[in-house]
Amino acid sequence: MVHFPMAGLVVFPLLGALVSLALSQRWRTLMSFALILALLLNNALLLLQFYSQGMFNEAMGNWPAPLGIELRIDGLALIFSLMSAIVASICALYAYVYLRPAQLKLFWPFFWFLWVALNSIWLSSDLFNLYVGLELLSLAAVGLVALSRDALSLAAALRYLFAALLGSIGYLLGVALLYATYGTLSLVELSQHFSLTLSSSVALGFMFIGLLMKTAVFPMHSWLPPAHGGALTPVSALLSALVIKASFYIVLRLWTELSLDSAPTSAGLLMGILGSAAILWGGWMALHQTHLKLVVAYSTLAQIGYFMLIFPLLSDTNPHASHLAFQGGILMLLAHALAKAGMFLAAGNLLFCTGQKDLHSLAGLSRYRPLNIFAFGLAGVSIMGLPPSGGFNGKWLIIQSAMLQSQWQWVLVILLGSLLSAAYIFRVFSYTYQEVEGGDRFKQPSPLLEWSALSLSVLSILLGFASMLVLDLLPSHSVVTQ
Amino acid sequence: MSSYLIFAYGGVGLCGIGVFGFILHTHLLRRLIAFNLLGSGTFLILVGLSQSGRGEADYIPQALVLTGIVVAVAATALALVLIRRWAALTQHATLPEDQGPS
Amino acid sequence: MNELIDLTLVCILLGLASLSLFTQSLFRAVMFFILLGLILALVWIRLDAPDIALAEAAIGAGITGILLLDALAHLRATSNTPPQLRQLKQPRFWLALISGAGVILLLALAISEPLAPAVALDLQVSENLTNSGVTHPITAILLNFRSYDTLLEVAVLVLAALVAVTLRQSDEHPVVNEYLPNPLLHACLKLFFPMIFLVSMYLLWAGAAQPGGAFQAGAVLAAAFVLFYLVGLKTQLAQNDIYLKGGWIFGLALFVLVGSMPLLYGQPFLTYPDSQAGIFILLIELGLTLSIGWILFSMFLLSQSSPLQKKDSP
C-alpha cells in the first residue's frame, strides 16, 4: 500500500474525468464529490507519509529514471498538491451551485483533467513528462475558458490557446537541446551533469521564455486579463489561483535544481526587472479598470511580479538570505492562490448580486451584502500584504532577504506595488460604500456560494498564523549550494 | 556533416520561419499553420541533434516525437474547433485587436 | 551523394514552409502545408525513424490536412485578408523578423556546439528491452518505459474532443449525412474497407516488433470511419452521446484500469505483471487504437454539424 497515496494523486482525478464523462447526471455529481473527498484524504495520507519518511520517489511502471519516469514527493511538491486540493475542492463546490446544469455537465471533465495535469506537474521530475503535463493543463484551461461559449470568451480562449501553444513549443525546444547535450530527461540526473555552457544557456532561455509566457509575466501578459476576467467565476478562480502557478513552478524547480543561483547575476536581475515591471504595470492597470473581474485579473498580473522577485535574491553567496527569499516566495504563491481564488469567488458573488459587471453598480453592496464584501476584503488584506496574512509574511520575508543582500531596489518596488494594490482594492471598496436610494434591490446568492468564497479568504489570513507549519515542510536549506 | 545534423539545421530553419509567421500573421488559420511548422522544426531538432551526437538511431527522442506529434494534432484540432466557432459567431478569422479599422 | 539528397530535402522543406505561410491564397497555403507533411515523412525515413514517418504521413499530414481543409471550407465566408508583406513600416513585421532571425541564430549557435552526452539512455533501452514484453524499442518506450507519458497524451486527445463537443451549437440539428451518391465510390470502398481494417490491425500487431503501433493504427481506423461517413453508411452510433463519449474514454479507461491494478498488489502504478507485459501492452494498444480512431473521427464529425451562416453581403 506504500505506492498508493502518490499514484492516487493522478489516478483519482483521472477516474473523475472518466466517471464524469461516462455516468448520468446524478451519479456524475455524486462520484465527483466522492472522488474529491478521496483526493483530500489522499493528500492527508501523503502528508503523513512525508512526515514519517521524508522526501521519496516512485518509478512509474517500476522503471527507475533515467529510463522511466520518476514521480517525486518533496516539500515543495506536497505544498503545491495540498494547495491545489484545497482550492480545487472549494471551487468545485462553488461551481456545483453556481453553474447551470448544462454547463456543469461540461465543467466536470475539464475540471478533472485540469487536476490531473496539475498533480502530474507537481510530482514530475522528468522534462518531457512536464511538457505533456503542461499541454494537458493548457488545453483543459482553454476548454474551461471557452465554456461560456460567447464571442468574448472565445476570443479570450483563442488568445490564450495560441500563447500557451507557443509557450509549450519554446519549452520543448529547450528540452530538445538539453536532451541532445546531456542525453537524459530526468531532472535529478540532469542536475548532476549540468554545466552552464552556451547551448544549455540557450536551451534554458527558450524554456524560461516559454514558461514565463504561460505564466503571463509582464511583456507576454496580454492574454491573461481577458481570459481570467471573462471566464465563468469558478473557472477564473481555478485559472488565477492554480493554472499560472504550474508553469511558474517549473521555472522555480529548474532554477533551484540546476543551481542557477550560482549563474551570472544578470539572469536573476532580468527576472527581477520583469517582475518589477509586472508589479507596477499590473497594479496601474488594475487601478484603471471599470469591470470588477478585470481588476482582479490585473491584480494577478501584479502578483506574478512578486513571485519573480525571488530569482534575483537567490544567490549562493548568502545562503541564509536566499533561503528567506525562497520561503517568502513560496508563502506568496500559497497566499495568492488562496486569496485570489477567494477574491474571484467573492467578485463573482458581487456580480451575481448586481447582475452587472460595472464597478459603479456595486454601490450599496456594503450595506446589503456585507458578507461578500467581507470575503472580498479579507482576500484583499492578503493581496495587499497587510498583517496578519499569508501575503504579509511572504512579502516580509522577501523584503528581509533583499535588505540582507542590500538590494534595496526590490524593497522599493515591493512597497510601491503594495501601495498600488491597496489603491485598487480600496477603490473597489469606495464604490461599495456609496449610498444608493431604493433599498435592497440586489439578488441574494445562495449561502454556499458566500461561504465558499469566505472560507478561501479566511484560509489566506490563517496562512499568516500557520506560516511556519507550511515552511517546515521545505528542506531547511532548499537552495543548497554545492 | 552527418545527415542527422543537416536535418537538425533544417529544423532550425523551420523554427525560424514558424516564429516569423506566427508573429506576423493575424489570420488564425495561418497562425495555426505557423505553429505546426514550429512544432515540426522542434521535432526535427530533437531527433536530428540527439542522433548526430551518437551517430546512430536513438529511439528515445523518436518515441518522444511520436508523443509530440499526437499532442500537436490534438492541439491543432482544438484550435480549429475554436477558430470555426469564432468565425461562425463573428464572421472574422482574426482576433478583434488584429482586425484593424474596417 | 547522400548529403546532396539531404540538402535538397531540407531546401524543399524550407521552401514549402515559406510558401505555406506566405502565399496569398489560403487554400494553396493549406495545400503546401500538407505537401510539407509528406516531405517530412521522407525526411523521417532519412533520419532512420520509420515510426515517425508513418505517424507523420497518417496523422501529421493526413488528419491535420483533412481538418485544415475542412475548416477552410467553413471559413470561406469570413473576411480573408491576405498577408501584407509589403507593409514594412508595421512594427509587427519587424518584431516578427527579429524574433525569427533571433531564434535561428540562437539555435544555430547552440547546435554548433559539440555534443558529449553524459548518459547513454539508448543503451539502457536495449538492455531492458527483453523485459519489456515487446521487441520493438519504440513500442517498449511508449507503452512500458514511459507509459505514463502516453497515458497523459491520451488524456490530451480526449480533452481535445471534449472541447469540440463543448462548442457544438445547442440549437443545431442532428448531423445531416451529406454523403456522396457516387456508385463507383461505393463499389470500390466495399472492396477497400476490409483492407483498411486489416491494415489498421496489422499496424497494431506489427507494433510489437516493427514500426507501427496504436497511434498509426488509430489514424488509419479514423480514415476508415471518415470514408464510412462519406459514403453514407450508418454513423448513427456517433449521434448518441453515450456511444460517442464511451468510444473516447474506452482506451483511457482500459489504460487506467490496467495501470492501477498493480497498486492493489503493492507495486508502482503502471507496472505490468511479470512475463505478461506483452499481452497487456497489446490489450492497451487495442483499446487505444479504437479510441484514437473514434476520437479523430468524431472531431471530423462534430465539425460537420456547425456550418457557417453565409454572410449576407460580402
Next chain:
Amino acid sequence: MSLLAILQSFLLIAGALMFCIGSLGLIRFPDTYTRIHALTKADNLGLGLIVLALILNVESVALALKLLLIWGLVMIASALSGHLVAWEADEQCIPLCQPGETERHLESEDE
C-alpha cells in the same frame, strides 16, 4: 555494371520521367479534366516502371508480390480519386476548356 543494373536504372529513370511529365501536365493543362488525365495516366505508368525496377532486385517472391500489390492498390485508388474529382467537377458544372481558351474558373476558385 551488369545488364540488370543498366535495365534497372533505365526503368527507374523512365519512371521518374513519367512522373515529371505528369506533373508538367498538372501545371500546364488548362482545366480540371485534362489535369486529372495527366496525373492519373502518367503517374500510374511511372509507378509501374519504378515497381518493375524494384522487383528486379528483390530476393523473395512474397516481396515482389507485395510490390505488385502496392501498384495495384495505387492504381485503383488513383482511378477512383480521379473519377471522383471529375464527377464533382461535373456536378459543379465546371466547363471543359475549348482549345485556345485559358482557364477562367480557377481564378475565382482561389479567392
